[in-house]
Amino acid sequence: MKSLFKAIRYLFRGFWHGLSVLRVVVGNLLFLALIVFLLSIFLHGSDQDLPDEAALVLSLRGDIVEQKTETMLSNRLFGEAAQEETLLKDVLDVIDYAAEDPRVKLLVLDLRHLGRAGISKLLDIGQALERFKSSGKSVYAFGDYFDQRRYFLAAHADEINMHPMGGVMLTGFGLYRNYFKGALEKLLIQFHVFRVGTYKSALEPILRDDMSDYAKDANLTWLNVLWGAYKTTVAQLRDLAPENIDDYINNGPAHLARAGGDDAQLALDLGLVDALKTRDEVREDLVRLVGENKDKKSFKQIEFNEYLAAVRPIFLRTRADSPKVGVIVAQGIILDGDQPTGRIGGDTLTDLVRQARLDDEIKALVLRIDSPGGNALASDIIRRELEITRQSGKPVIVSMGSVAASGGYWIASAADKIWAAPTTITGSIGIYSAFPTFEKSLDYLGIHNDGVGTTHLADAFDTARPLNPILAQSMEQTIKHSYHQFIQKVSEGRNMTPEEVEKIAQGRVWAGQTAKELGLVDAMGNLQDAIQSAAEMTDLKDYDVIYVKQPLTAREKMIRRLNRFLVAAVSSIKGQTVPRAVRMYEKFGVELEQVMQLNDPKGVYAYCLICDLN
Structure with a gap:
């Protein structure tokens, strides 16, 4: 019997030893697989040989942005935050380089995976397509279906082909928001708002159940400018009258009835597309x-991505002894401290501006702003650094992107x-x-708050208590100041009297065209125009352009590559479908998330919540 137990003991000992060896082997194999995986990501996108003759397929994927957002896959249920992004600069560089590249015989617009893009960015890409056409080459567009963004770019093509089961969906521009005053009253939540400006309508959703007449008047003014630019451009490209675009939208049912309910045939009949072709016919x-x-x-x-990887080194090449125009990109909400790319950190952007000022090779600075604003203090810290740069003798030029409002302005x-x-x-x-207090909600639930403090302000920021009257008076004065x-x-900054500024301020939003007439903007043009202007201000004839960025460590570079790889993978898996939960989030949660990001230490914000029409 002893020998039997001994044999069983040896058997189990051998089994566990073998299991331990197997665990080590499998662990090592997984570790090696991870190393290979990371190396493949790190080496992904290296230079490739180009064919001697080919069509360049401009397959734009995801949102068109000034600066890529560096956050790992986040909490939007693999929705918007996991969306791929394409740099506007990359798109423009590729189109312009391809125009002079003898290997590129034709440019093909494949816009099926295009995401969000502001009208100003679409106009920049459209101008690049027109430059490509002026080189004597053609642009060919095809798609199963065109929404408003995709169609704007497709309209620049020499030939637009659409699937016979497709359609062109144009809607115009609108601004519709959810209003929560009634809901807050039912929940017994007290929202305390301090604001200045007749048109500062950012907080109307918590103060009203509808849009005020002031806000409607102001919003429709700039929406009409944007829509006028859209339909005028499309009409000129397609040889239509601008009013025909409005008629196509406003009288859609009548037009569809004449086309027998066939969206594609209607688009063909009205001259919006040139031909209806299946994918094999396009091929x-x-x-x-x-x-x-x-x-x-x-x-x-x-x-597009293969061509970009092959020619990008040419764009990055600069001469060691040449004078430089420095460019800094400032995209996103303005927050305190250090922030990743895709957001504007008060400390981060200030450091970049200082870096450019102290670089003797940089003779002028261009700041590209694409921001609805954010923290007032961070905005002022950045502004001061720009003032110091001007005082040092280096010109500072601002180029506005799709939005440069409130703190951005x-x-x-x-x-x-x-x-x-x-x-x-x-x-x-x-x-x-603005901030809420919940004393009435808690009281309804039978929860009561009481205590003592050494001063009259000891309970100032306790959301379980009514708003402290001393704090309220202080906030009112702080906001006015x-x-x-x-x-x-x-x-x-604008050489205007305070009274002149006051007339066009009060929180009112303007389109760039109107802003120039009012003196808020000096000139109409894109980033390249601003760079040329900076060079002229410093009498530079022969110069290079460099982008001033925060240096990345090797670890940060690998994390960035891993992040983009995972985002691309999720976007590929997700395809064009948007989960219902994400759609609900985008309808109700985006504004809330934006507000929750704000972190001004005094709670004072210069932020435009209605300025995002991407």
């Missing part, structure tokens, strides 16, 4: 235009010259603060 078209590829399964082509007002697109959303010169500071800084 045959392109084979005829540029030839068949090696495996004879499609046309000779190179994708606070920063811009320090520049020697401000450039904007006619469709830039800007202005919104106003200040506000901050607003007058905002007015004064704009007055100084």
